[in-house]
Amino acid sequence: MNLNNTKIKQILFGILIIVICGAIFYFTPSIVSKKIEYKSEDSFDNNKANENNLLNNNTGEKKINEISEVVAPIAVPVVVPVTHIETPDIVKAVYISSWVAGSPKFRDSIIKMIDETELNAIVIDIKDSTGRIAFPISNDEIMKLGAHEKRIPDIRWLTNLLHSKGIYIIGRISVFQDPYLTKVKPEWAITKKSDGTVWKDKKGLSFLDPANSLVHKYTLDLALASYEVGFDEINFDYIRYPSDGNISDINYRLAEGEKRADKIEDFFKYLSTEIKKDVNIPISADLFGLTTEGTDDMGIGQVWEKAVPYFDFISPMVYPSHYPAGYAGYSNPSKYPYEVIKRSISSAISRTKIINEDINKIRPWLQDFDMGATYTKEMVEAQKKALYDLSLSSWMYWDPSNKYTPQAFKLENNQ
Numbered sequence: 001m002n003l004n005n006t007k008i009k010q011i012l013f014g015i016l017i018i019v020i021c022g023a024i025f026y027f028t029p030s031i032v033s034k035k036i037e038y039k040s041e042d043s044f045d046n047n048k049a050n051e052n053n054l055l056n057n058n059t060g061e062k063k064i065n066e067i068s069e070v071v072a073p074i075a076v077p078v079v080v081p082v083t084h085i086e087t088p089d090i091v092k093a094v095y096i097s098s099w100v101a102g103s104p105k106f107r108d109s110i111i112k113m114i115d116e117t118e119l120n121a122i123v124i125d126i127k128d129s130t131g132r133i134a135f136p137i138s139n140d141e142i143m144k145l146g147a148h149e150k151r152i153p154d155i156r157w158l159t160n161l162l163h164s165k166g167i168y169i170i171g172r173i174s175v176f177q178d179p180y181l182t183k184v185k186p187e188w189a190i191t192k193k194s195d196g197t198v199w200k201d202k203k204g205l206s207f208l209d210p211a212n213s214l215v216h217k218y219t220l221d222l223a224l225a226s227y228e229v230g231f232d233e234i235n236f237d238y239i240r241y242p243s244d245g246n247i248s249d250i251n252y253r254l255a256e257g258e259k260r261a262d263k264i265e266d267f268f269k270y271l272s273t274e275i276k277k278d279v280n281i282p283i284s285a286d287l288f289g290l291t292t293e294g295t296d297d298m299g300i301g302q303v304w305e306k307a308v309p310y311f312d313f314i315s316p317m318v319y320p321s322h323y324p325a326g327y328a329g330y331s332n333p334s335k336y337p338y339e340v341i342k343r344s345i346s347s348a349i350s351r352t353k354i355i356n357e358d359i360n361k362i363r364p365w366l367q368d369f370d371m372g373a374t375y376t377k378e379m380v381e382a383q384k385k386a387l388y389d390l391s392l393s394s395w396m397y398w399d400p401s402n403k404y405t406p407q408a409f410k411l412e413n414n415q
Helices: 002-056 058-071 104-116 140-144 155-164 213-228 260-274 337-354 377-389
Strands: 092-096 121-127 168-174 233-237 283-288 313-317 365-367 395-398
Touching: 092 104, 092 168, 121 213, 140 213, 155 168, 168 213, 213 233, 213 260, 260 283, 313 337, 313 365, 337 377, 365 377, 377 395
Parallel strands: 092 121, 092 395, 121 168, 168 233, 233 283, 283 313, 365 395
Antiparallel strands: none
16 A cells, blocks of 8 residues: 555656746746747847938938048048239249249249239249140040140149249140140141142141131130139230241132231131130230331231230230340440330330320340340340330249249339
8 A cells, every 4th residue: 555655656747847848948938939929020120220320310310411521531632722923013934834834943943032022913824835735634535636644733723822922823735836736636737839739848847827727716715725724814926827938838828819818817817806805815926026127927926006006905026135236226236225225115106106096015035044135133134124115014934944044124122
């Protein structure tokens, strides 16, 4: 009996353990599942809430922007503003080539000279007599022709720098002497009567045809694009027919009764009208020195009275070294800078008055280079004095090597 009772207890205990274990295995998956499900929903809901907060709150937007800036910064190019300076009442300038303008060391020495003297303006090549443009411009048609070279790395930076120092910027364009463009566009060139090929002077240089309307448009577009990058005035040089070489073989393409000077004047009319349509851009023209006294076009199409009315300033190149032996009775005019300038400009003044134009348009090129004589400080100064004695005040000095005589330009604190 006792034995049986013991066995029964053991059996009941075993059954109880089985029941308890079954209950544990039955309820455990539900508990685990609920815990996992809860954690998953909590994570999703929290992420969603955070996303909504970021999207809906200004603070959240700021955080997104801050994160974006750190992760993926975007470089924003600095745009240098285009500025301009009004033409000074009295312009006192020196010329520098585009190569010098793009060379900080050489350029900065010129700027320093301007800062420390009476000078207030600078002339820089836009397109020189090689036909090459000194910087890229915002004109697709011109850029396609490939004439540009990066001689001046950042033209806007340079014009902005010069303006910050109060320096008036004159951009020089060599117009019709253009050996580059005559190769690219030979149909735009002056040609030979003999065989129709491109005509060249004794140095092998070629010229664009002054009567070609496409050449006119090219020049206008270049001038306008240059003004847009900060040049204050556009100066036009080589606005003429060739002066040397086998002139007799040039095909001028003149109609009966037409003259070279008429074609050059037509270009002046076009230029002065078109360039000032939207903005009154100051323009100036370089003429041969002898135009102030010559009675004809000297074979190049330049006549004083046919140029003065179309420009704000006229710049005869009255370099004493460029006058022939015997001029005004001097065997070597280079040695008489005062006398040569006074005589040539006196004539310019008289002829300008006759056509009722303002004599203050006259702003000549003067000489600061050695040719025919070694030019001293006194010889450079003598040319200015000749102008002042004629009641003219503005001038521009030329030295092809850009090595000027600072002592000749009166210091501002001594004026």
